[in-house]
Amino acid sequence: MSAVKHDVFQAIADPTRREVLRLLSEKEMPISALTSHFPMSRTAIAKHLAILTEAELVSGEKIGREKIYRLQPEPLAELKDWLAYYEQFWSNKLTKLKYVLENNNEE
Numbered sequence: 001m002s003a004v005k006h007d008v009f010q011a012i013a014d015p016t017r018r019e020v021l022r023l024l025s026e027k028e029m030p031i032s033a034l035t036s037h038f039p040m041s042r043t044a045i046a047k048h049l050a051i052l053t054e055a056e057l058v059s060g061e062k063i064g065r066e067k068i069y070r071l072q073p074e075p076l077a078e079l080k081d082w083l084a085y086y087e088q089f090w091s092n093k094l095t096k097l098k099y100v101l102e103n104n105n106e107e
Helices: 007-010 015-026 031-035 043-052 076-106
Strands: 058-063 065-073
Touching: 007 015, 007 043, 007 076, 015 031, 015 043, 015 065, 031 043, 031 065, 031 076, 043 058
Parallel strands: none
Antiparallel strands: 058 065
């Protein structure tokens, strides 16, 4: 049975998974250490890690009796590229807002 590969956008849609990524960006850690940061079970964190692993955002390496997880940031480049396109709209809106605010203050 083959695993379904999750896309990066689906993987980061969940706030718990985003927090897992943030924690792993600071240091590698086993699931036990990750679980201590959340009000949920080890099984629930394992499910989140499975989705992040399928999206290739984290990887795990068995060391002794534990699996140590680490961030794999490369797939986030897809997200960065997608967001970069929309920056032009944010910049344009901010420029217009600045113009409106400055002109309203002059009256």
